[in-house]
Amino acid sequence: MGYFAITTLILVIIMVLSRVAILRVKGIEAMKFGEMDKKDYIAIPFVLLYFYIVLTSVIDLPALGTVLFKSMVVSWIGIACCTLGFIIFLFSLIAFGKSFRVGIDENHPDELVTSGVFSISRNPIYTAFLFILIGVFLIIPNWILLLYFVVGFWFINRQVRREEDSLEKIYGNEYKEYCKKVRRYL
Structure with a gap:
């Protein structure tokens, strides 16, 4: 089941990098990570550690943390969460179109996207990330991955609030009216 978690994470990364590359070919610079706040780069070592912990659950490398419990039912719920997160992520990328950015882009914004999954959630990509984080934890119930989920929620919420300020x-008023109609997450 750990392979499912790794595959989900790798596919999400491939999808993001592919979208960034496609937009670059179209003349749109979508990679804006860390441009507004250099502290964003602090997250990179933690993301790499996360991948290491997930990877060590399925291959023979020194593992970090301990497993909290073992339950096939909980693991299947985790697979369902990862699958739901992946589907939400895919539909988010489709709905975003050429407006997709990694980070905040106040200098070259595109149109405000409010259709597709954005009519259900103002932040479907972050919602997808949260589903994937909890799903990975349920598949690999390592106490460090639980900590990552909690801190990940805080980090995502921080980023969402920064983006909301920027979008406003x-x-x-277009964004304020959208906020009145659609919830932040779900």
Whole structure:
């Protein structure tokens, strides 16, 4: 089951990098990570450690942390969460179109996307990430991965609030009206 968690994470990364590359070919610079706040780069070693912990659950490398419990039912719930997160992520990328950015882009914003999964959640990509994080934890119930979920939720919520401030500045009343109709997550 750990292979499912690894595969989900790798596919999400491939999808993001592919979208960034496709947009670059179209003349759109979608990689804006860390441009507004250099502290964003602090997350990179923690993300690499996360991948290491997940990877060590299925291959023979020194593992970090201990397993909290073993349950096939809980693992299947984790697979369902990862699958749901992956589907939400895929539909988010489709709905985003050329407006997709990694990070905040106040200098070259595209249109405000409010259709597709964005009519259900203002932040479907972050919602997808949260489903994947909890799913990976349920598949690999390592106490460090639980900590990652908790800290990940805090980090995602912090980023969402920063983006909301930026979107309100860029789109004004259009964004405020959208916020009245659609929830932040689900």
